[in-house]
Amino acid sequence: MNKRTIGEINEKIRKGDVQVLTAEEMKKLVETSGVEVAFKEVDVVTTGTFGAMCSSGAVINLGHSDPPIKIQHAWINDVPVCHPGAAVDLYIGATMMSETRPFEYGGGHVIEDLISGKEVELRATSYGTDCYPRTRLRTILTKHDLNQFYLLNFRNCYQRYVCATNSRDETIYTYMGKLLPNFGNATFSGAGELNPLMNDPDYETIGIGTRIFLGGAQGYVIGEGTQHDPRNLSGTIMVRGDCKKMNPRFIRGAAFTRYGTTLYVGIGIPIPILNIRMAKKTAIRDEDIKVPIVDYGVPVRDRPKLGWISYKELKSGTITIKGKKVKVSPLSSLKVAKEIAETLKRWIEEGLFYLTAPVERLPTDTEYKPMKQTEETILVKSVVHHAVTCREDESIKDVAKRIINQSVNHVVVVDEQEKLLGIVTSWDITKAVAEGKNRLSEIITRKVVTTTLDEPVEAASRKMAQHQISALPVIDNDRKVLGIVTSEDIAKLLGRQRNG
Incomplete structure (x- = not known):
């Protein structure tokens, strides 16, 4: 026998003599006995x-109220719900956040x-x-009240x-x-060999x-994902899959600090x-699966x-990045x-x-394309200007004179190689x-919040707002000061954009 069919496997399931291993067990068997065995x-x-x-969510059909309503806007537990179809069909996305408890509760929690x-x-x-005269509706529901x-x-x-890791001098909050x-x-993230x-x-x-197994119930693959x-x-x-049959053990709402909600x-x-080729593929090990280490500190x-x-x-819990031992933790649950x-x-x-045989295989040759953008992204290099600098051993009086003579509010402190040491303000x-x-x-x-020439101006502006500061030294990879960008520079840029 060099192949078997899904029909034959299902017959063995019916008779109760099917042989099933988890992916973890299969790898051990291949290692000890070989692929053919x-x-x-x-x-x-x-x-x-x-x-x-x-990228998860749930379709909900409420049934018609009396008098009926053609829903335009809806909220469940204060989480905005999409209304993509007819009068009482809704879609609640996992990442939609509560209007009263943002960053704590969202669509994933509602589900x-x-x-x-x-x-x-x-x-x-x-x-x-x-035909839909009602303009407002408020009601209490459970899953048993929903049609779908x-x-x-x-x-x-x-x-x-x-x-994911972070090269910046500050903590960042991401979907990782x-x-x-x-x-x-x-x-x-991810289960690796499982x-x-x-x-x-x-x-x-x-x-x-x-x-498939989906959320503790049976579900189906309906196509390739986005x-x-x-x-x-x-x-x-x-x-x-049918949420009414699912188990909350395997469907959990979650919130990522200062990023948002998910499921x-x-x-x-x-x-x-089905064949020896599939046996070989299911023997893949964690050491064979490699992923890139990506610097999320660069907002591009x-x-x-x-x-x-x-x-x-x-x-293993520890990896090496640029010669430094770094603790690594999973976002998924093994x-x-x-x-x-x-x-x-x-x-x-x-x-x-x-088991079911797919009615159509998923594509294996699709290519992920980035978004087509017709509007230019403005980078810090467009607004950076010369930074007034000083040395750490200078007197306060001398720096005060420099602030007055140069008409600036910020002086960047550098060493002999023009590398960043700190910043002082007129205040x-x-x-x-x-x-x-x-x-x-x-x-x-x-402890200076900085930016780089290739950082989007929008990201630099957000840093200033987050930290309640009005300027960012612009540095290179060696922390050499290349200039400075201020909130005034960004305000002038936005003003020029508005005026065409």
Whole structure:
């Protein structure tokens, strides 16, 4: 026997003699006994992943009120809900945030609450029509009151994802979590060798119509996910499942500090071992799966890659970045991913889950394209100007004269190589004079928020607003001062844009 069919595997499931291993078990079998033995002995390999999947949400049908309403705007537990279709069809996205508790509660939490059987409050407004006269609605609902409540996620189950770190002098808050300054930590996502798409990278058995474990219930792959990029081992899938049957153990709302809300989704896909080729693919190990280490401290689309790292190294807890030992932590749960693979294995063995052949394979040659932009992104290099500088050993009096003579509010403190040491402002000088201080070193702000020539002006402006400052020294990779940009510079630029 050199091949088997899904029909034959399903017959073995029906008879109760199907042989199922988790992806973790399959790798051990191949390692000890070889691919050929594994193919002969194993019918199905189960996989699993559990992580933040922002491109997720749920379709809800409310049924008609009396008198009926054609919903224009709606909120569930104060989270704005999209109204993409007819009168009472809604879509709640995982990343939509509560208007009363932003960054704490969002669409993902609403979905989890409904799945858990909790009550939620719906508010809706409309402009009113002859056939839909109602203009306002407020009611309390549970999942049992809904006609349809389907998870419809348009990008899930990334095949692999990057390792994130931060080169800036300040902590940043991202969808990869809290990243400490100066490569203070790193984070990663994904289940590595347990990931469903890593165990069938050519999509021989995963396609439209593939039955899967989704959120603790059975669901389906309905197409490739958005940004599906199989050429670069960054495939994704689009999935659908009945939320009323799901388990909140595997569907969890979450909030990332100062970034936003999301939904953790549990997905497991059974990989039928149809031939020896599939047995070999499901033997992939963490050490074989490498991802780039990406510097999220640079706020541009094509962030710098600082090297490549394997999932084996990532799961060790410590990696090396630019010669520095850095602690690395997962954003996904490997424990729950293993639980999903084990649960799916049990379902198949107990005859509760049958495999389906895809009615259409997912594309393997699509290419991810960046957004077409017709408006130029303005960078700091467009507004930077000469920075007035001084040395640390200069007197406060001399620096005060420089501020007056140069008509500036900020003086950048540098060393002999023109590298950044700190900054002083006209307010610092005024306060120092009032307090009778003479040494500049006593008043220097040494923890300086900076920018670079290639940073978007919008990002630089946001830094100033966040830190309540009015200027940013512009530095290069060696911290050499290249100039300065002020809030006044940015205000003038925006004024010119408004005036054409």
